[in-house]
Amino acid sequence: MLSRLKLVLALIFSLFTIFTGRLIFLQIVSAKDLLLQSQENISEKRRVSPLRGRILARDGTILADNRIASDLMYKGGEIKHWDKLRYLLKLNSEPTQPDLSDPLQRKLGFALAENISDDLVPAIEELVAGQSNLYLHRRLERVYPTSLAAQVVGYTKESLGRYASYALDDLVGEAGIESSFQTTLFGQVGRRDVRVDNRGVDLETVQYKEAKPGQDIILTIDPQIQKLAEDVLENGLQYVNQRRLESEKDFEEVLRGAIVVLNPNNGEILAMASNPSYDQNIFTKRPNDIKKVSELLTDTKHMPLQNRAVQAYPPASTFKLITSSTLLERGYISPSQKYFCSAFLKFGGITWENWSYPASRGNYDVTEAIGDSCNTFFWYAAIDTPDFKQGWAPYIQDLTDRAFEFGYGSRLNIGLGEEKSGRIPTEKWKRDYFNEPWYPGDSLNTSIGQGNVLATPVQVAQLIETIALDGQQFKPHIVKAIGNESKPIESKQIAGKFWSTLKIGMRKMITDHGASRLLGPAAKFPIEIAGKTGTAQNQRGDGYDHAWFAGFAPLVNPEIVFVVFIEYGDNSSKVAVPMARDFFKAYFGVEE
Incomplete structure (x- = not known):
């Protein structure tokens, strides 16, 4: 009996010793750690x-x-004052439990009401006070x-x-x-x-x-010029559908295109409009209109989210300005040299047609060829260059080099991540892409801005700016300042002696050729404008060519460069030029 009592006492003493040791450990050894954990539990x-x-x-x-x-x-859980909350917020259903599979709901909870009006916030704050499962969340x-x-x-x-x-x-x-x-x-x-x-x-x-x-x-955007550019684009649908009517084709629902307006004297982009456009608030305002968001994201026909001003398209005859500059500056032609602007020419077993086919236009020098956009002039001039028939000849090397010099084939880095680089095809590019050699026919296509040439409207605007300022090239940019710090203006000089020849050709397009009845003396337009049209073939086929107009004004001491591009506009003189007229009339305040 005594031994059993001793055993019990020994067991009790052992347990007391263990408990006392553990207590000493917790109070002294682990005190700091436990204090930190307790603070973390309430903070x-x-x-x-x-x-x-x-x-x-x-x-x-x-x-x-x-x-x-x-x-x-x-x-989740019980809500106090639910009837009052539901009445104030005009809620029609019972509270929805948070979806724990949704990371945002798992973190913040389910939004019973969004964008609560400021005048209701004090009352709602009072009703949710002290409820850990219900709170007002402020968000940006x-x-x-x-x-x-x-x-x-x-x-x-x-x-x-x-x-x-x-x-x-x-x-x-x-x-x-x-x-x-x-x-x-x-x-x-x-x-x-x-x-x-x-x-x-x-x-x-x-x-x-x-x-x-x-x-x-x-x-750098000027809101008034931006609004004007957007209005001109939207109203341009009438010109496109007039062409559809004449060609007995279905009307377009929406005009797709872009306008770029920049100040040639510093490269600032005053307007960059793309149509169709959209309301950004559809993405940001809560509750979201899921239908409208989905329509914007899935519209692959009109693509309103796309900034067409920085997408790449065939530049067509606007590229003839680079071709003219190459022919002149590299000594392949003189300003007075003439070629017959024939309706067509035959080369390499192919009939190459001028836009005027079946009519010929006469003997042209380069200014007339620019003004009337004569394909065959540039083809004859190219064929006359040394070793042209060998494929990748000196002329096409010079032409691509000149295009790169003007800023084609690479991003201008104007400040938008969506900006495309465009494309200037080279012998290496064709071999890498098609596994084919470069043919003389590739050079003929490149000379008139077709084939595999691609350029963005903002690249074309930089080209026009450079010509307008006799080779001085200000880098186009869309950001004027960040905070209080202005962005530096970048410029360089492009070598050349024949800027005036190019400008004479661009002016002849306004006075003597495609734009004369709308922007030239025949229209009694009081502002001297220089410009170049372009009509770009594409996979959609006849009657759906892309339409370009690129120009600057006034001719002396230019203050704006204007480029308009219309997808599937069909005819530059009847679509892009009327839109240019609408813009210039409003910009310069020209009365009817």
Whole structure:
């Protein structure tokens, strides 16, 4: 009996010793760790998203801004004052439980009401106070007050886990300036350490690191010129459908095209319009109109999200300005040398037709060839160059070099990520792409801007600017300043002696040829304009050629360069030129 009592006492003593040792360990050895864990149990680290920088036009017009939106978020469970909340917010259904498979809902809860009006916020705050499963969430909502230059400005969407460096509800640029300057616009994240009670309700802010707002970006865009360009594009549908009527083809629903207007004296892009356009608020305003968003994203016919001003197309006869410059500057022809502008020529077993076929146009020098856009002049001149029939001859090497010199075949880096490089085909490119040698026929196609040549409207605008300023080339750009820091203006001089010859040819197009009845003396147009049309063949076939007009004004001391491109416009003189007239009339205030 005594031994059993001793055994029990020994067991009790052992347990007491273990308990005492454990208590000493917890109180002394692990005190700091336990204190830290207890503090972590009642404190939370909150990410503070920065205010996104605005996007402004050159005159301060706001193109992209922010507003603080309030949403009522629900994390599941019982809701107090539900009847009052439902009445104030005009909710018709019972609360929806959060979808835990959705990362954003798992983090923030389900949005019972979005964009709650400011006058209701105080009442809602009072009703949700003390409810850990129900709270008002303030978020940044991007707004686009004008929707001007939509494809230039772009739009934002919530990150939703697509980008590792951003929170789920951070706004990330999806297109345009919003995307190209995402880091600059976004700013730097801050942090707020808060103490909460056992229900997760905030008690106090312990530490706060302020977020650094993103910088404003000021564009070179002039809102009035931009609006004019967009109106000219939209109203141009009448000219396209008049051509459809004449050719007995179905009408187009929407005009697809672009206009670029820049200041040749500094390279600033004053307008960059693309049609059809869209309202960026469709992507950013909550609740989203899912149908409208889907229609924009899936419209593969009209592609309203695409900025056509920086997409690449066959430049057609606008490229003859580069061909003329090459022939003159490399000494292949003189300004007075003439070739017969015949209806066609035969070369390599192929009949190559001028646009005037079956009519011939007479003997032309290069200025007349530019003015009347004579294909056969440039073909005869090319064929006359040394070793032309060998394929990749000195002439085509000089032509491609000159095109690269003018900025074709590579991105101009105007400030938009969507900008394409275009294409100047070379012997190597053709062999790599088609596994074929370069033929003389390739040189003939390239000479008139067809075949595999591609250029963007903004590249064509830079070409016109360079000619207008006798070789001085200012780099086109769309961003004027970031914050308070102006972007430097870049320029260089393109070598050449025959700028005046090119300008005489461009002026003859206005006075003597395709544009005379609308922009020349015959129309009594008071502003001297120099220009070049282009009608580009494409896979859609006859009657659906792309239409170009590229020019500058006034002829002396030019102040604007204007380029219009219309997809499937059919005829440049009857579609692009009337649109150029509409623009120049409004810009210069020309009365009827």
